[in-house]
Amino acid sequence: MARNTLTAALNAVPDPMLFIGSDGMIELINPATEALFGGWVRGRSYITALRQPALLGEIDSVLRGNPPSETRYVKSDQTGETQFRVKVSPIGAIDAGQPGVLLHFTDITHLREAEEMRRDFVANVSHELRSPLTAVLGFIETLRGPARDDASASDRFLEIMEQQALRMNRLVGDLLSLSRVESEERVRPSEDVDLSDVISGVLTTLRPQAEEQGSALDLVTEPGTYLIRGDRDQLTQVFTNLTENALKYGGRGRPVTVRLETGEGRGSMRGPVVRVEVIDRGEGIDSMHLPRLTERFYRIDSHRSREMGGTGLGLAIVKHIINRHRGRLRIASEKGKGSTFTVVLPR
Ligand code: ADP
Numbered sequence: 111m112a113r114n115t116l117t118a119a120l121n122a123v124p125d126p127m128l129f130i131g132s133d134g135m136i137e138l139i140n141p142a143t144e145a146l147f148g149g150w151v152r153g154r155s156y157i158t159a160l161r162q163p164a165l166l167g168e169i170d171s172v173l174r175g176n177p178p179s180e181t182r183y184v185k186s187d188q189t190g191e192t193q194f195r196v197k198v199s200p201i202g203a204i205d206a207g208q209p210g211v212l213l214h215f216t217d218i219t220h221l222r223e224a225e226e227m228r229r230d231f232v233a234n235v236s237h238e239l240r241s242p243l244t245a246v247l248g249f250i251e252t253l254r255g256p257a258r259d260d261a262s263a264s265d266r267f268l269e270i271m272e273q274q275a276l277r278m279n280r281l282v283g284d285l286l287s288l289s290r291v292e293s294e295e296r297v298r299p300s301e302d303v304d305l306s307d308v309i310s311g312v313l314t315t316l317r318p319q320a321e322e323q324g325s326a327l328d329l330v331t332e333p334g335t336y337l338i339r340g341d342r343d344q345l346t347q348v349f350t351n352l353t354e355n356a357l358k359y360g361g362r363g364r365p366v367t368v369r370l371e372t373g374e375g376r377g378s379m380r381g382p383v384v385r386v387e388v389i390d391r392g393e394g395i396d397s398m399h400l401p402r403l404t405e406r407f408y409r410i411d412s413h414r415s416r417e418m419g420g421t422g423l424g425l426a427i428v429k430h431i432i433n434r435h436r437g438r439l440r441i442a443s444e445k446g447k448g449s450t451f452t453v454v455l456p457r
Pocket of ligand 1 (some may be wrong): 356360408421
């Protein structure tokens with residue numbers, strides 16, 4: 111192969127690639143390799159330039175005539191770790207020289223991260239399902255054995271079993287919602303939806319719950335038109351989750367207000383918008399939690415959340431739906447005074 115043909119080919123590839131001659135010297139590098147390692151590696155021995163034993167071993171083996179292989183390479187710097195899959199392939203002589211080895215680096219950091227997230231997610235789901243399941247199995251055993259003839263104990267146990275089964279049901283329901291919402295995230299919603307209608311519907315549904323806990327639930331609508339492009343069911347879910355949270359974490363007897371206004375967006379949301387604020391006067395959220403609140407299963411107080419029937423998925427669902435609507439969620443909170451969850455949607 112002609113050296114300039116190979117050079118042109120390497121330069122056309124966006125991934126880092128380099129050619130090592132049979133004497134172990136790095137003969138050619140492309141711009142991506144220069145950006146990754148620096149230009150100094152050109153003309154150096156691959157052992158000095160690449161250093162990581164797994165990769166050095168594979169290069170050595172291919173240089174000695176073994177078949178092509180693949181390995182991993184991790185580049186660390188101040189900004190973090192980048193993980194590469196490296197293909198090590200033998201390549202014929204360049205011009206009149208000796209054959210050598212071609213390296214191709216593919217950045218797989220995001221694949222690794224996705225893999226990790228998936229693993230965490232499965233571990234979280236299993237953990238969430240395990241405790242209610244263990245409780246139900248335990249009570250079945252008790253009902254068959256020691257409590258067999260005790261009618262009042264049986265009633266009590268059946269009630270607990272029902273609560274635990276309902277908890278599993280809520281979790282499975284939220285998981286299905288989350289996966290549906292995620293799969294639709296890239297599809298633009300196409301219905302014309304009157305947001306003030308959606309929100310009055312949500313408040314009507316939640317009013318009995320507010321009354322039961324002695325909390326006033328008010329809707330304040332500033333004059334304006336609230337027609338947006340959206341998905342009615344999903345928007346109903348957003349404001350149900352936010353208002354339910356405001357009631358739950360706002361506390362018994364404390365009022366919750368939902369405010370609707372139209373306005374002009376700022377920054378990346380320039381143009382006409384609808385702004386909905388869900389305001390509670392609860393104990394508020396420490397600012398260290400705010401950035402992580404919309405992560406799946408992230409809770410400030412897991413025990414409290416579970417006790418109130420929470421799955422830890424509500425805000426994750428909210429975030430995905432708002433993303434699909436090209437909107438924004440802002441959370442402001444002051445310890446001891448309450449929290450305001452603001453949804454901004456393009457109009
Ligand atoms: P959960 O099912 O636990 O309510 P969410 O995803 O809806 O799950 O909320 C995640 C966590 O955020 C909750 O566990 C709670 O700690 C916190 N949180 C949500 N809304 C509020 C609020 N209005 N006030 C205080 N904390 C809140």
